[in-house]
Amino acid sequence: MSEPTKRQKQFLDFIESFIEEKGYSPSMREIGEGLKLSSTASVKKMLDRLAESGFIRRASSSARGIELSRRHSIPIIGRIKAGMPVMSEENLEGYISVKDLVRSDSFFLRVEGDSMKNKGILDGDFALLRPSPVIDNGKIGAFRLNGEITLKTFRRNRDGMFLVPENDDYPIIPVHDGDDFEVIGILDMVLRFFKGNYDIKYS
Incomplete structure (x- = not known):
């Protein structure tokens, strides 16, 4: 998938901000008003292009059926100790935007061993690095x-x-002047899957 054009990015940014604020996707009229467009036909034309390019998915049965393909916000719906969180507006604390966590150049490394366990990084975890x-x-x-x-x-x-x-x-590792040393990346997040709950795609 190629990067969006400047105009496409304006549409995507508006849709994403609207979803984060309201909790649902905007209608074509609301997009037109938000971007100061007088014609819903021009909005529909751009949405069609975004869908063809894979940036959004659209449900034809719903006026608000726009889903961002690459940039999602995951709701924080409350706090849990041992109970069941309830999906309701009263429990909604906010959103975590995946685009703020994952950059286009981010990458995963699979963790081997337990040398970082005191930081909660365990064998088999995926370290997301910038x-x-x-x-x-x-x-x-x-x-x-x-x-x-x-x-x-x-x-x-x-x-x-x-x-x-x-x-x-494990011992502390000194870095000497003559060593071949390089910083590869900074840890942003650790991802841990529970068995059976994921499907890793290998190329």
Whole structure:
């Protein structure tokens, strides 16, 4: 899927903002009013193009049947201890926008081992990383050190640079001046699937 044009992005941004605010998709009339368009025909034409390009999906049976294909907002519907959350307006706390979590250049690495378990990062988790050649002190990231890739907490002090595991069973790894060292990315999120609840597509 190619990137949207500037005009298409205006439509997508309006639809997304409307959904985040109202909890449902806008009608063609509301899109026209929001984007200051006098003709619903021009709105329909653009929506058809967005659907053909795969940016949205439309339900022909509903005037508000617009669903964003790539940029979704997931509702926060309440808090749970041991009970069942109820899908109601009273419990709605807000939304988490997936587009704010995942950048177009983000990537996953599958975690192996338990060296980061004290940070809640477990064997088999998927670490979502944002590419970056630099990282702030105390941040968790992925690093290449002498040909090996590892997920650790980055520490720098007057004694040097260190890759720190979050598990006392593992040693702190110093980074020496002569080492082949590279910051690959910064950890944004950890994804953990429960068995049977997902289908990973491998190319």
